Amino acid sequence: MxxxxxxxxxxxxxxxxxxxxxxxxxxxxxxxxxxxxxxxxxxxxxxxxxxxxxxxxxxxxxxxxxxxxxxxxxxxxxxxxxxxxxxxxxxxxxxxxxxxxxxxxxxxxxxxxxxxxxxxxxxxxxxxxxxxxxxxxxxxxxxxxxxxxxxxxxxxxxxxxxxxxxxxxxxxxRNNIKVTTSNKSRNYKGVDWIGKKLKGQDLRGINLRGAYLIASDLRNTDLRGVDFIGADLRDADLSGANLSTSLFLTQMQINSAKGNKDTKLPYYLQRPPHW
Ligand code: SF4
Incomplete structure (x- = not known):
């Protein structure tokens, strides 16, 4: 096998x-x-x-x-x-x-x-x-x-x-993703955004490797092309967020977060039963 x-x-x-x-x-x-x-x-x-x-x-x-x-x-x-x-x-x-x-x-x-x-x-x-x-x-x-x-x-x-x-x-x-004024610096590797209010923001293409996003408010946030490898998403609220083309997101990260039927996930991940 x-x-x-x-x-x-x-x-x-x-x-x-x-x-x-x-x-x-x-x-x-x-x-x-x-x-x-x-x-x-x-x-x-x-x-x-x-x-x-x-x-x-x-x-x-x-x-x-x-x-x-x-x-x-x-x-x-x-x-x-x-x-x-x-x-x-x-x-x-x-x-x-x-x-x-x-x-x-x-x-x-x-x-x-x-x-x-x-x-x-x-x-x-x-x-x-x-x-x-x-x-x-x-x-x-x-x-x-x-x-x-x-x-x-x-x-x-x-x-x-x-x-x-x-x-x-x-x-x-990520270098091929159009940068907006709000995500110009792109690199937020290891950033501490615990509990941060980011609702509705356009964060496309930023680097969130190893970032602390515990209990952050990411409702309706555009997270396409964001690198999430090793990021801590426990209890982050992803309701309505667009993660359809997020990079290196795992089922464990998604399972540990909150979300709803409107959260858009990458093709290889399942919507957790508790959402
Ligand atoms: S509670 Fe159930 S799923 Fe969790 S470790 Fe024990 S047997 Fe396994």
Whole structure:
């Protein structure tokens, strides 16, 4: 089950093929997003023997909002069905510890693959496309490694070149967007706009990489061509906002924000059920 290479929209989690890895492998501290402490490798108390969540239909009401935000992009089913060849960790306890350590690595590989897949879907120069393709092929081949090989991967050494290409892609696209007087400076990388009132503004083409947009008011804001990689959008209000051509936006960012039926999303993202 190889990821369908350069198609960003094909990277979707299928929990029916996963052994509940996001509910077991990850370390989660108690917070307003998760109502209990859970160590890495420790199954959540709400995880049932069939790997379904006992409180799936009312996670938010029960204090597990974070579970409605998380998206593995399909890394969970890949580890369960391919890397460990369908060996359920409950039935095969010997694989358990290794499977839980492999999952976060696969998750990071999938995240990079998703960003590259998106970058390759844009109208970019042939040379940039080729450079992205080289990285994609390399990452795809890493996902096919066996558990021990996956555990030996130095993830940061792959993140750096990928990040450089994503920055190049972002600049290539955003430089072709018409600048208005309100977004002339374009670069707001890492900006602190927590709770900021930006309702109805034209922010097309700006760089919001790593920006803090928690609880900001982005209602009816024009966010086309905005680079959102790594931006914190928790509880930002995106009702009526236009994100149809925003760059490097993830399902997790959207799940963590507020929005409504009028919010325009990129083609590869789903409208969260709680909007
Ligand atoms: S509450 Fe449900 S979805 Fe969240 S970690 Fe536990 S079992 Fe998984």
């Amino acid at each position: 190889v990821v369908s290479e350069d198609k960003r929209e094909n990277l979707q989690a299928d929990c029916t093929k996963c052994f509940g890895l996001c509910c077991t492998a990850l370390n989660v501290a108690a917070s307003s997003d998760f109502a209990m402490n859970k160590g890495a490798g420790e199954p959540c108390l709400n995880l049932q023997p069939d790997y379904r969540c006992k409180i799936h239909s009312n996670l938010r009401e029960k204090g597990f909002k974070g579970c409605t935000v998380f998206d593995c992009l399909g890394a969970g089913q890949r580890v369960s069905q391919d890397t460990f060849k369908g060996q359920d960790w409950r039935e095969y306890p010997l694989v358990r510890e290794k499977m839980f350590r492999v999952f976060p690595i696969m998750d990071q590989l999938y995240e990079m693959i998703a960003y590259i897949g998106e970058a390759m879907s844009y109208q970019i120069s042939p040379s940039l496309f080729e450079k992205l393709k080289v990285q994609l092929d390399q990452l795809q081949s890493l996902t096919m490694l066996d558990p021990d090989q996956l555990l030996s991967i130095d993830i940061p050494s792959y993140r750096h070149p990928v990040n450089e290409l994503l920055v190049e892609t972002s600049e290539y696209i």
